[in-house]
Every structure is written in C-alpha cells, then in structure tokens.
Amino acid sequence: xxxxxxxxxxxxxxxxxxxxxxxxxxxxxxxxxxxxxxxxxxxxxxxxxxxxxxxxxxxxxxxxxxxxxxxxxxxxxxxxxxxxxxxxxxxxxxxxxxxxxxxxxxxxxxxxxxxxxxxxxxxxxxxxxxxxxxxxxxxxxxxxxxxxxxxxxxxxxxxxxxxxxxxxxxxxxxxxxxxxxxxxxxxxxxxxxxxxxxxxxxxxxxxxxxxxxxxxxxxxxxxxxxxxxxxxxxxxxxxxxxxxxxxxxxxxxxxxxxxxxxxxxxxxxxxxxxxxxxxxxxxxxxxxxxxxxxxxxxxxxxxxxxxxxxxxxxx
Amino acid sequence: xxxxxxxxxxxxxxxxxxxxxxxxxxxxxxxxxxxxxxxxxxxxxxxxxxxxxxxxxxxxxxxxxxxxxxxxxxxxxxxxxxxxxxxxxxxxxxxxxxxxxxxxxxxxxxxxxxxxxxxxxxxxxxxxxxxxxxxxxxxxxxxxxxxxxxxxxxxxxxxxxxxxxxxxxxxxxxxxxxxxxxxxxxxxxxxxxxxxxxxxxxxxxxxxxxxxxxxxxxxxxxxxxxxxxxxxxxxxxxxxxxxxxxxxxxxxxxxxxxxxxxxxxxxxxxxxxxxxxxxxxxxxxxxxxxxxxxxxxxxxxxxxxxxxxxxxxxxxxxxxxxxxxxxxxxxxxxxxxxxxxxxxxxxxxxxxxxxxxxxxxxxxxxxxxxxxxxxxxxxxxxxxxxxxxx
Numbered sequence: 001x002x003x004x005x006x007x008x009x010x011x012x013x014x015x016x017x018x019x020x021x022x023x024x025x026x027x028x029x030x031x032x033x034x035x036x037x038x039x040x041x042x043x044x045x046x047x048x049x050x051x052x053x054x055x056x057x058x059x060x061x062x063x064x065x066x067x068x069x070x071x072x073x074x075x076x077x078x079x080x081x082x083x084x085x086x087x088x089x090x091x092x093x094x095x096x097x098x099x100x101x102x103x104x105x106x107x108x109x110x111x112x113x114x115x116x117x118x119x120x121x122x123x124x125x126x127x128x129x130x131x132x133x134x135x136x137x138x139x140x141x142x143x144x145x146x147x148x149x150x151x152x153x154x155x156x157x158x159x160x161x162x163x164x165x166x167x168x169x170x171x172x173x174x175x176x177x178x179x180x181x182x183x184x185x186x187x188x189x190x191x192x193x194x195x196x197x198x199x200x201x202x203x204x205x206x207x208x209x210x211x212x213x214x215x216x217x218x219x220x221x222x223x224x225x226x227x228x229x230x231x232x233x234x235x236x237x238x239x240x241x242x243x244x245x246x247x248x249x250x251x252x253x254x255x256x257x258x259x260x261x262x263x264x265x266x267x268x269x270x271x272x273x274x275x276x277x278x279x280x281x282x283x284x285x286x287x288x289x290x291x292x293x294x295x296x297x298x299x300x301x302x303x304x305x306x307x308x309x310x311x312x313x314x315x
Numbered sequence: 316x317x318x319x320x321x322x323x324x325x326x327x328x329x330x331x332x333x334x335x336x337x338x339x340x341x342x343x344x345x346x347x348x349x350x351x352x353x354x355x356x357x358x359x360x361x362x363x364x365x366x367x368x369x370x371x372x373x374x375x376x377x378x379x380x381x382x383x384x385x386x387x388x389x390x391x392x393x394x395x396x397x398x399x400x401x402x403x404x405x406x407x408x409x410x411x412x413x414x415x416x417x418x419x420x421x422x423x424x425x426x427x428x429x430x431x432x433x434x435x436x437x438x439x440x441x442x443x444x445x446x447x448x449x450x451x452x453x454x455x456x457x458x459x460x461x462x463x464x465x466x467x468x469x470x471x472x473x474x475x476x477x478x479x480x481x482x483x484x485x486x487x488x489x490x491x492x493x494x495x496x497x498x499x500x501x502x503x504x505x506x507x508x509x510x511x512x513x514x515x516x517x518x519x520x521x522x523x524x525x526x527x528x529x530x531x532x533x534x535x536x537x538x539x540x541x542x543x544x545x546x547x548x549x550x551x552x553x554x555x556x557x558x559x560x561x562x563x564x565x566x567x568x569x570x571x572x573x574x575x576x577x578x579x580x581x582x583x584x585x586x587x588x589x590x591x592x593x594x595x596x597x598x599x600x601x602x603x604x605x606x607x608x609x610x611x612x613x614x615x616x617x618x619x620x621x622x623x624x625x626x627x628x629x630x631x632x633x634x635x636x637x638x639x640x641x642x643x644x645x646x647x648x649x650x651x652x653x654x655x656x657x658x659x660x661x662x663x664x665x666x667x668x669x670x671x672x673x674x675x676x677x678x679x680x681x682x683x684x685x686x687x688x689x690x691x692x693x694x695x696x697x698x699x700x701x702x703x704x705x
Binding site (some may be wrong): 001002003004005007055095193197201208209211212214216217218220221222224225228229230231232233235236239250251253254257258303306307309310313314315 | 316317318319320322385412429577580586588591592594595596598599600602603604606607609610612613614616617627630631684686687688690692693694695696697698699700701
C-alpha cells in the first residue's frame with residue numbers, strides 16, 4: 001500500500017517546473033516539453049514513445065497546473081492512448097509524430113477542442129464515440145473564450161463520418177481526460193491558495209496584515225481543505241486507469257468532480273482575498289483564474305460527473 | 316503508487332470478516348449510554364478481545380496483536396462494513412492509550428492497558444471545563460500537593476461515558492501561579508473515588524452521553540500521574556494529534572455509511588437530480604477520504620510526522636459525515652425523522668441516530684473553527700491573529 005510519488009516522478013515534475021518557470025510564456029514551450037519527453041510518456045515503445053503510464057504523468061500535470069500551462073498535455077495524452085487502442089495505420093502514422101513533436105494530436109470532447117487549430121490530427125468525442133478530423137478550412141472555427149491560452153476551436157465532424165472508437169475504448173478515453181485534468185486542476189487550485197496566502201501576508205489594512213483576520217483565514221483554510229482532499233483522489237483515479245481497475249471510471253468521475261469544485265472554490269477565494277487588484281489584468285492572478293474556470297468545465301463539470309456516478313451506483 | 320494489499324493483509328482481512336460475520340449481533344445493541352446498553356457493549360468488547368480484535372495495533376502483552384497501520388485500516392473497513400456495535404471504550408483506546416504508550420511508566424501500562432483492551436475499565440475524558448472549551452488551556456481545576464499524591468478539586472464537563480464508566484483522564488492545574496498551558500498535570504482517577512460526583516447530561520438523542528464531573532479534594536496517588544508534573548499539556552496534545560489525525564476516524568466507517576446510503580437511494584425509488592448528485596457526492600467523498608488516508612499512511616511509513624495538517628483531516632471528515640447523514644434523511648423523505656422504536660422507522664432509525672451523532676463532529680475534538688485557525692496559521696503560515704493576554 002503506497003499512495004504517493006516516487007523520487008523519479010518528482011524529478012520529472014521538477015524538470016517541467018523549471019522549464020515552465022524559465023519559458024512559461026514562450027511560443028515554443030510545447031517543443032521544449034517534447035524535448036523533455038512529455039507527450040511521449042503514454043506512447044508505447046514500438047511507436048517510439050517511452051511506454052509509461054498515467055502515474056508517470058502525475059508530477060508533470062501537477063506542475064503544469066501550478067504554472068498555469070495552457071498547452072494540451074492532457075489532450076495529447078488521451079490521444080496517445082486512444083490512437084494505440086484504435087491501432088492500425090492511424091496509430092502507426094500519428095503516434096511516432098506525436099512522441100517526436102513532428103505533429104500534435106489532441107483528443108477532447110466536442111464541440112470546442114483546445115489547440116485543435118495547431119494540431120495535425122484532432123480526435124473529437126461526440127455521443128460517446130470518437131471521430132478523427134483533419135484540421136482544414138471548413139472543419140474548424142477558432143472561438144474566443146475566457147481562457148485565451150487554451151485556444152478553443154469548434155470542430156465539425158463531417159456528416160456520415162465513421163467513428164474511430166466506440167464502446168469501452170471510447171468511454172475510457174473520456175475517463176482518462178477527466179482524471180488527468182483533475183490532477184492538473186489540483187495544481188492550479190493549490191497555486192491559487194498559495195497566491196492568496198502570500199497576498200494576505202503582504203497587504204495591510206486597519207494596521208495589520210489582512211491574513212491575520214479570521215474572516216479571510218477561514219476562507220483560505222476551507223479552500224485548502226478542498227484542494228488537499230482532491231489531490232489523492234485524482235492520483236488514485238490515474239492509478240486506477242493505469243492498472244485497468246474495474247472502478248476506474250467511478251474514480252475518474254469522482255476525482256474530476258472534487259477537483260473542479262476545489263479549483264472553482266480556490267479561484268473564488270483567491271480573487272476575494274486579492275480584492276480589486278485581483279480583478280485586473282495588472283496582476284498575473286487572472287491566468288490561474290482563467291485556467292480554473294476552463295478546466296473545471298473541460299471533460300465534464302462537477303455536476304456532470306456526480307450524475308455519472310449516481311447513474312452507475314443508483315441506476 | 317501501489318494500492319494493492321499483500322497476501323498477508325488479505326488473509327488478515329478474511330479472518331476479520333469471517334469472525335465478524337459469525338459474531339456481530341443480529342439486532343443492534345441498546346445505546347451504550349444506558350445501563351443495559353453499557354453492559355451489553357462491555358460484553359461485546361470482551362468478545363472482540365477474546366478474538367484478538369479489540370486493539371489490533373497494540374503489543375501482544377497488552378492485549379493486541381501488533382497489527383500494522385494498514386491492517387488497522389483493513390480492520391476498521393471490515394468492522395463498519397459488518398455493522399458491528401459502536402466502541403464503548405473508544406475514549407480510552409483512542410484518546411488515552413496513545414499518551415499512555417508515550418508517557419506511561421511500565422507499571423502504569425501494565426495496570427491500565429489490559430483492562431482497557433478487555434472492555435472491563437471504560438474511560439471518560441476529563442479535559443473540558445465550563446470555562447475551558449475551545450480555549451482548552453483555560454483549565455481551572457486545581458490540585459494541591461499532599462503526602463504521597465494530590466488533592467484534586469474542580470469541575471469537568473462534557474465528559475462522555477462518565478455516567479457508566481470507571482475512570483477519568485483529566486487535565487488539572489498543579490501550579491497555582493501558572494497560566495495557559497503551563498503548570499498543568501495529567502491525572503488518572505477512578506470515578507468511584509471519595510469526593511467525585513457525576514451528574515449525567517442528556518445529549519440530543521435523549522441519552523446521558525455526557526456528564527459533569529465534580530471533584531472535591533479527590534486524592535490521587537503519585538503513581539496515577541501520567542507523564543511529569545507540569546507536563547500535562549504535552550501529554551494531552553500527543554493524544555489530540557491522534558484524535559484529529561489518522562486514528563479516531565478511519566475511512567471504514569464512512570465507506571460503510573456511503574454504501575448504505577447508496578442502497579437506501581436504490582430502494583427509495585425515483586429521486587430528483589439534485590438528491591442523486593448529493594448521494595454521489597457522499598460516496599465520492601468517502602472514497603476520497605480513503606485515498607487521503609492512504610496518502611497519510613504512506614507519509615507516516617516514510618517517517619514523516621503529520622502535525623497540524625491533521626486539522627485538514629478533521630474538517631473534512633466531520634463535514635462529510637454530516638452532509639452524508641443530511642442527504643440520507645432527505646432520501647428517506649417523511650420517514651427521515653422517525654427514530655428508534657417507531658413502527659415505520661427505516662433501519663430502526665439508524666439514519667436519524669447517525670445524523671444526531673454526526674452533528675457533534677464539527678464541535679468535538681477541537682471545533683472546526685479552531686481547526687481553521689490552526690490550518691491558517693500553522694499549515695499555511697498566515698499572520699497570527701492578535702490574541703488577548705491573560
């Protein structure tokens with residue numbers, strides 16, 4: 001019995017954290033993540049990947065969340081496993097490209113898919129199945145959204161298109177996206193709590209730091225409780241997917257419900273603690289707020305996942 | 316990450332499960348806050364002890380079987396899954412025993428631990444006082460030095476199990492000049508000693524689960540002082556860490572309650588979406604609490620200490636437990652308010668009883684407001700709130 005990261009996992013996460021600290025806003029950050037081997041983790045060795053599993057990505061996703069990384073680490077990871085399950089020519093063509101960085105492949109539920117406009121291949125989930133779409137004029141339309149660094153496109157599945165994945169394979173891809181996004185959300189949420197703590201220690205009113213007022217202390221403490229309980233649930237969900245456990249889908253939904261709620265809670269509290277300055281573009285806080293909002297609804301919001309759990313348990 | 320159990324752990328689980336299936340009373344025992352129920356629960360503790368299951372993590376010489384923490388978690392899962400009786404000795408086992416193991420003399424351990432393990436001697440907590448609730452250090456009870464021991468006087472309150480129990484573990488001021496948490500001493504005293512008066516206080520369920528304990532020059536010999544004189548706060552705090560942390564509230568009881576809630580929801584017929592989500596939320600949180608506990612266990616096995624983070628744990632389980640029971644009463648609808656003995660009560664009013672019990676969670680073991688202060692200042696390092704000096 002062991003629920004925690006290994007030193008190797010942490011080292012991988014730290015390498016990503018260092019990269020993001022130095023190049024977080026850079027245009028070519030995806031190329032650098034490729035150099036670190038991030039999109040190759042879930043690609044099998046026969047397709048020139050690292051042959052790892054979801055647990056190997058935990059520290060990376062946590063750091064990606066803490067750094068408010070907008071890149072599609074989760075969507076590429078889901079695509080890697082989905083392509084492997086589909087097999088055949090699609091896998092043989094795209095998996096090596098995804099692992100080497102030659103092309104990006106993203107998988108996400110429709111209609112709005114992040115980073116679809118820069119992908120070589122888009123796998124879009126609709127009605128419980130997945131469709132492969134080549135981005136070209138007419139197949140997608142870029143949309144402005146609250147989280148510009150996670151640029152969304154409406155992806156149109158051509159009429160009469162044949163699904164590339166259905167049934168258990170398709171369902172597992174939705175679970176994987178939810179579980180891995182939950183891990184990233186926990187990182188986002190924890191950083192929002194840390195920002196609130198820092199600001200509350202610096203800002204003084206009535207002659208004392210605002211963080212010494214219970215009215216704020218208790219709000220921040222409650223946000224922390226939600227974050228700290230979402231993390232092991234998210235780790236467990238990733239582990240359950242890696243091991244193919246029978247309850248993996250329930251764990252993924254549970255993790256996403258908790259992480260979405262925790263992130264929205266942390267965002268609300270952190271903004272409130274920062275007051276008016278938090279409500280501006282002058283502080284970087286907005287990058288984390290935006291990521292909390294967008295990832296909380298990506299891959300199904302908390303309510304969606306609680307209903308999924310209710311349907312499975314109660315009928 | 317490895318969330319599997321070893322073959323030895325699975326064997327332990329099978330043994331515990333088999334014993335519980337054969338031995339758990341078919342009918343729930345009467346409340347342990349009645350004379351009849353207290354005796355029935357003591358008898359149950361003796362049977363548990365006979366099977367080597369009353370205090371599984373303790374050393375063999377004191378009545379345990381030196382089970383690992385992982386095995387303790389397995390035991391708890393099975394115990395609550397089987398719907399076994401509440402633990403009448405839990406104050407002693409979970410609150411006093413950790414301090415006895417850390418600070419007790421060999422003679423004290425040999426004297427007090429075995430009868431606690433057998434359920435023969437049931438302990439009540441004597442920390443809170445009328446003026447010392449959340450502000451626990453504001454203890455006014457005092458002890459006067461006499462030949463061979465101390466004369467203890469004062470008033471303790473909210474002492475669970477003191478009405479039918481046998482012993483009290485109490486924090487008392489031994490240095491009259493001292494303030495706050497200095498100058499306190501930890502005493503072990505029998506509730507039938509001359510000078511002790513116990514008055515039961517009826518809790519929301521109607522039973523005298525609490526008591527006031529009046530102490531009037533009660534003689535306590537030196538060998539019933541736990542730890543050093545003046546070090547009572549330190550001795551007590553080694554216990555509260557375990558109350559808020561891993562040992563008092565295991566995931567097993569919440570997992571079992573969440574599974575029963577799901578069953579109840581299945582039997583209830585169509586529920587609205589909001590209620591269905593709340594049932595799912597309770598189940599998700601019980602599982603999350605289990606994962607959090609496994610994470611804590613991993614950290615302990617890695618040699619880390621948990622410290623003030625146990626306050627995070629306490630807030631989570633107490634709020635989760637209360638919400639779970641609120642949801643259960645909504646699932647039951649009109650029958651939700653029926654209690655034990657009512658003809659139409661579902662599961663003999665178990666949910667209403669559980670709801671009343673859960674209501675206490677955010678209050679005892681340090682109120683959740685105190686826990687939030689601890690998280691803010693000691694986990695997150697926020698600036699301290701100015702405190703009045705006394």
